[in-house]
Amino acid sequence: TQLLEQSPQFLSIQEGENLTVYCNSSSVFSSLQWYRQEPGEGPVLLVTVVTGGEVKKLKRLTFQFGDARKDSSLHITAAQPGDTGLYLCAGGGPYNFNKFYFGSGTKLNVKP
Amino acid sequence: KAGVTQTPRYLIKTRGQQVTLSCSPISGHRSVSWYQQTPGQGLQFLFEYFSETQRNKGNFPGRFSGRQFSNSRSEMNVSTLELGDSALYLCASQPEGFEGYTFGSGTRLTVV
Numbered sequence: 001t002q003l004l005e006q007s008p009q010f011l012s013i014q015e016g017e018n019l020t021v022y023c024n025s026s027s028v029f030s031s032l033q034w035y036r037q038e039p040g041e042g043p044v045l046l047v048t049v050v051t052g053g054e055v056k057k058l059k060r061l062t063f064q065f066g067d068a069r070k071d072s073s074l075h076i077t078a079a080q081p082g083d084t085g086l087y088l089c090a091g092g093g094p095y096n097f098n099k100f101y102f103g104s105g106t107k108l109n110v111k112p
Numbered sequence: 113k114a115g116v117t118q119t120p121r122y123l124i125k126t127r128g129q130q131v132t133l134s135c136s137p138i139s140g141h142r143s144v145s146w147y148q149q150t151p152g153q154g155l156q157f158l159f160e161y162f163s164e165t166q167r168n169k170g171n172f173p174g175r176f177s178g179r180q181f182s183n184s185r186s187e188m189n190v191s192t193l194e195l196g197d198s199a200l201y202l203c204a205s206q207p208e209g210f211e212g213y214t215f216g217s218g219t220r221l222t223v224v
Binding site: 030031033035040041042043044045048050088090092098099100101102103104105 | 116143145147154155157160162167168170202204210211212213214215216217218220
């Protein structure tokens with residue numbers, strides 16, 4: 001059983017569409033990170049959120065940490081083919097600040 | 113500044129053999145973590161080293177071991193390889209007090 005559940009697992013959309021990816025848990029985390037991974041490479045850190053209710057923006061990507069620090073969302077506006085990849089969320093804690101729990105990932109394909 | 117370097121990138125081994133993977137973290141990062149990534153299980157935490165000491169351990173059998181040297185470089189070893197050990201092995205480093213990894217490109221291990 002995954003500590004962090006991501007949905008949807010797969011998403012295939014046209015360029016220009018908006019999308020939201022969710023990361024949910026019944027546990028409280030000290031922080032929540034989002035990564036993007038391309039085939040054959042390691043994940044790349046996009047953002048870390050640490051405060052309940054926090055919203056961070058990175059160009060067309062908006063990240064939100066739930067008020068109770070149990071869930072997070074990633075919203076992409078006007079998706080582009082370069083956004084294609086595996087999006088992973090990872091929670092820090094709740095039992096250990098130096099060990100992170102990863103969700104199973106959302107595989108996004110943006111078609112031109 | 114150089115990123116996290118993992119060697120080798122690809123490895124093919126026979127069942128029953130052992131293998132050693134290497135990781136050089138970003139300069140100044142004393143925490144090094146190892147993850148196993150498979151299509152079915154996603155990213156699973158193996159262990160974390162900090163200042164040459166194993167600080168955290170995941171739920172893997174004793175065949176999986178690691179160590180860290182005084183220059184923070186780390187190695188992981190898998191003995192008596194099984195077919196199920198085929199995976200992408202990722203190394204990640206982070207500075208103390210920051211929640212978020214920089215990953216290497218990984219070592220793709222195939223056991224035949």
